[in-house]
Amino acid sequence: MSRPSQAKLTTPNQPGVSVIQSQVAAAAPSATAASLQQVPQLIPAHPAAGGGKAAPPSKMKKQQADKDSEEYRQRRERNNLAVKKSRMRSKQKAMDTQQRVNELKEENERLEAKIKLLSKELSVLKDLFLEHAHNLADNVQPPAAAAGASPGPNTTSANGQ
Amino acid sequence: MSRPSQAKLTTPNQPGVSVIQSQVAAAAPSATAASLQQVPQLIPAHPAAGGGKAAPPSKMKKQQADKDSEEYRQRRERNNLAVKKSRMRSKQKAMDTQQRVNELKEENERLEAKIKLLSKELSVLKDLFLEHAHNLADNVQPPAAAAGASPGPNTTSANGQ
DNA sequence: TTGAATTGCGCAATAG
DNA sequence: CCTATTGCGCAATTCA
Numbered sequence: 456m457s458r459p460s461q462a463k464l465t466t467p468n469q470p471g472v473s474v475i476q477s478q479v480a481a482a483a484p485s486a487t488a489a490s491l492q493q494v495p496q497l498i499p500a501h502p503a504a505g506g507g508k509a510a511p512p513s514k515m516k517k518q519q520a521d522k523d524s525e526e527y528r529q530r531r532e533r534n535n536l537a538v539k540k541s542r543m544r545s546k547q548k549a550m551d552t553q554q555r556v557n558e559l560k561e562e563n564e565r566l567e568a569k570i571k572l573l574s575k576e577l578s579v580l581k582d583l584f585l586e587h588a589h590n591l592a593d594n595v596q597p598p599a600a601a602a603g604a605s606p607g608p609n610t611t612s613a614n615g616q
Numbered sequence: 617m618s619r620p621s622q623a624k625l626t627t628p629n630q631p632g633v634s635v636i637q638s639q640v641a642a643a644a645p646s647a648t649a650a651s652l653q654q655v656p657q658l659i660p661a662h663p664a665a666g667g668g669k670a671a672p673p674s675k676m677k678k679q680q681a682d683k684d685s686e687e688y689r690q691r692r693e694r695n696n697l698a699v700k701k702s703r704m705r706s707k708q709k710a711m712d713t714q715q716r717v718n719e720l721k722e723e724n725e726r727l728e729a730k731i732k733l734l735s736k737e738l739s740v741l742k743d744l745f746l747e748h749a750h751n752l753a754d755n756v757q758p759p760a761a762a763a764g765a766s767p768g769p770n771t772t773s774a775n776g777q
Numbered sequence: 778t779t780g781a782a783t784t785g786c787g788c789a790a791t792a793g
Numbered sequence: 794c795c796t797a798t799t800g801c802g803c804a805a806t807t808c809a
Contacts, residue, residue, distance in 0.1 A: 698795090
């Protein structure tokens with residue numbers, strides 16, 4: 456349900472420093488000129504309780520300073536880089552996995568085909584074998600009651616797994 | 617899939633990347649995902665407010681107004697929701713794919729085992745056949761005292777695929 | 778303690 | 794106009 460809306464305070468940010476995208480050229484025909492800035496967004500629900508207001512009276516000098524800090528920017532940049540790297544890997548991995556699926560599927564089919572083939576071969580041999588056995592039995596057998604010899608169609612399937 | 621715009625510099629040229637957003641730091645350490653919406657949020661963001669917000673540098677009221685807009689917030693919220701949903705699906709899909717890999721691997725093993733078995737069976741049968749054939753061709757005599765000469769090229773495996 | 782890697786999240790552009 | 798995707802940056806965490 457509702458989501459406590461978030462607040463965003465105006466961040467007193469007027470950084471004059473950073474920003475700036477250097478070249479957008481390349482392939483940007485239409486101007487998306489819009490700045491792509493995200494600007495502040497939610498506000499931390501302050502732990503401060505008290506029931507007063509939440510105005511940002513002070514305390515942000517430090518923060519501001521932090522953000523302007525060269526140190527900070529550097530860290531951010533490094534992290535952004537790491538993030539990109541990580542995400543790239545993640546995507547790559549996903550793709551690899553997908554491909555693995557395809558490969559395995561293919562191999563599976565090959566294996567199944569092979570099984571089919573082997574099964575057939577086996578069945579043929581078995582038939583031959585049985586046939587032979589019958590012949591032998593018939594032949595070797597002395598004249599006796601061999602009347603109803605029916606070379607029954609012997610099925611060769613006795614596979615179980 | 618074309619996104620002409622976007623200025624991203626990968627090159628760590630100068631820290632000019634831009635954008636300075638500050639996202640708040642959620643004060644809640646543990647709560648993950650779901651629960652962060654009930655955090656105490658004091659946020660104004662009133663739509664109707666006509667007033668001024670405490671903006672230090674005064675200048676972008678218009679823009680700020682846009683962001684304060686109920687409409688805007690609503691859209692953002694919807695989008696955030698959609699984003700979450702999309703990402704969830706993405707992750708789920710990745711997991712499914714991974715699992716598929718495992719299943720396929722298993723099945724593969726089963727199939728290979730089966731192939732091995734069938735091959736063995738086949739080989740045995742073939743051997744039997746050959747033996748028999750030799751006996752037949754070799755002797756017309758009773759299979760008892762075989763003079764002891766097995767001239768046959770005894771192949772025990774003739775695999776062909 | 779430190780820095781890279783991950784992860785959750787929101788924004789904005791854009792694809793559908 | 795709305796939702797779904799996607800690239801991105803921030804910050805909190807987790808790993809080494």
